[in-house]
Every structure is written in structure tokens, then in C-alpha cells.
Amino acid sequence: MAEQQWTSSINRANKMALLTWMRETGIDLVQVNGQRRYGGPPPGWVGSPPPPGSEVYIAKLPRDLYEDKLIPLFQSVGQLYEFRLMLTFSGLNRGFAYAKYSDQHSAGKAIAALNNWEVQEGRAILVCRSFEKCELSVNGLPATLRRGELGALLLEITEGLLGLTLHNSPDRKQGKVALLTYSSHRAAAMAKKALVEGNVGVFKKAKVEWLKPELKEELQARGEKPPPSNVRRLGSPKRGLPSSELRGALGRLQALCRWLHLGSPHFLTSTFLWVREDAAGTAGHEKIKEAVAQLALMMLGY
Secondary structure (H helix, E strand, C coil), X not given: CHHHHHHCCCCHHHHHHHHHHXXXXXXXXXXXXXXXXXXXXXXXXXXXCCCCCCEEEEECCCCCCCHHHXXXXXXCCCCEEEEEEEECCCCCEEEEEEEEECCHHHHHHHHHHHCCCEEECCXXXXXXXXXXXXXXXXXXXXXXXXXXXXXXXXXXXXXXXXXXXXXXXXXXXXXXXXXXXXXXXXXXXXXXXXXHHXXXXXXXXXXXXXXXXXXXXXXXXXXXXXXXXXXXXXXXXXXXXXXXXXXXXXXXXXXXXXXXXXXXXXXXXXXXXXXXXXXXXXXXXXXXXXXXXXXXXXXHCC
């Protein structure tokens, strides 16, 4: 049924050819928010996402050209981590796409080999370096908010967070501004959408936007260091912290330990704290751990 709907409009022959190619190769394409994506990561990928500078921008695409022709072409010069084709509602491509390679060298090879390449007779494409926006600013956060608290929240509701810094807001006397770095443009865009459209209290009155160079410069002029371009990973780019892990003091302490790369907390609760047990089993021990976690958070200032 989905295939019928997808191929029933214009350009049916090329769409059917794409579906046949997908079946033959086993390649999976996922369509979300006006774009269709392969990979990110692809099957068999091991390790971190590629570094910034590994993506190329592809323009001047014929509107009836699809991944069955484009992905093999761009795979011919290097290992693809991700390929994204922008689409119209009718299923035609919008004339541009993005190909992310495993490294910067492969992206350079793609530009050298495929810029001005004729994909159809008389139809040459443009291939150039993609300048990925991976940083957001969140201005107007509560003045009492701490970095650890913010990090735990972001790990829960966004994916691909690599780093954050928290500063006094330059234009709001009683507020703070956070600078966030994500693993990719897509991860940053999805995080921006989640923060703007979500219903999390600390973000309700905050302004979420792409990080502007002038804000970095202003913080630097005030002596506040902006986030480095290469920051240590704070969480898995494919999975945020489940909300169940953040419930209660124990969940918050575990999130904080993960945030600070301290490993999992361990508890010795046999003699120093007494909690009346409501029922048989491990309930009393769990209450002790919760109480100790609450005490630890208080001592750490969280």
C-alpha cells in the first residue's frame, strides 16, 4: 500500500526503479521531515561519527534522479556514512542533497572527482564542502540552573550531544545562556526542534537558535571561553538517557556520574543509615540507596 501511494504520482518509472534497487541491494532509506536518508550510521559502522568537514553539498540535481543512481556514484570515491536527499511532497527531489563520508579526505576526493560531473546528458552537478551547523545557543535559562542539571536534561530529550558550556546571559541580567555542540547538523536540528516544541519547564521561556558567531565573540570578549570545536562526547549520538533512569535522586546521581565520566555509583549501605522496610525483599535497601544518592547530590551542589 505504501509503495502504491509512493509511486502513484508523477515520475513513476524512476520511482519503481528505485524500489527495485532497494530490494536488490538491501539498502534501507528512511524518509523524515522532507528528506530521505541512508545511513547515519550505515550498516556495520563501528566507532564515532565522522568529524566536521566530512560532508559535501550536492546541488543542480535533475528532479527525477534518485538514490539508486546517486548513492553508487558517491560511494565510488569513498565510504559513505550518510546520504540525505531533499524531497518535495510529490516525491521529486528538490535539486540538492548531502553526502557525509567517513573522513575529511574522502569528502575532498568527492569534490575533486564529482564537481561538474554530468549525471545526465547536459546536466552537470555542483559538489562543494558543506558547512555543517552543529552548535545551538539557548538563552534565557534560569539563573540557578547548574551545568550538571542541564546536561542530564539534554541527554534525556536530545540525541548526539557532544558538549555544552553555561554562561551568564549577556542580555538577560538574571538568566543564563548555554552553548550546545552536537555530533551533526541533523542531530542539532532535531535537538532544536525538540527544545522549541517540547514542554520542559527550564526551556519554556528560553530562546533556542543556531549559535551566532557574534555571541561567541561577545562571550570571549567578556573572558568567558566558548565551547571548543572538538569536545569529548557526553552521550551516545543514537540514544539519549531514558527518562526512567532520571527518576528520583538515584537516577539523577547516575546521570550526573555518566555526565562527568565517573562510571556507575556504588553503595555501601549496611550500617550507617536506617530506613524502615515496608515489605519483605529489597525495598529497604533501595530506599537506603535513594537516600544516600540524595545526600550525595546535595554535597555535590546538585
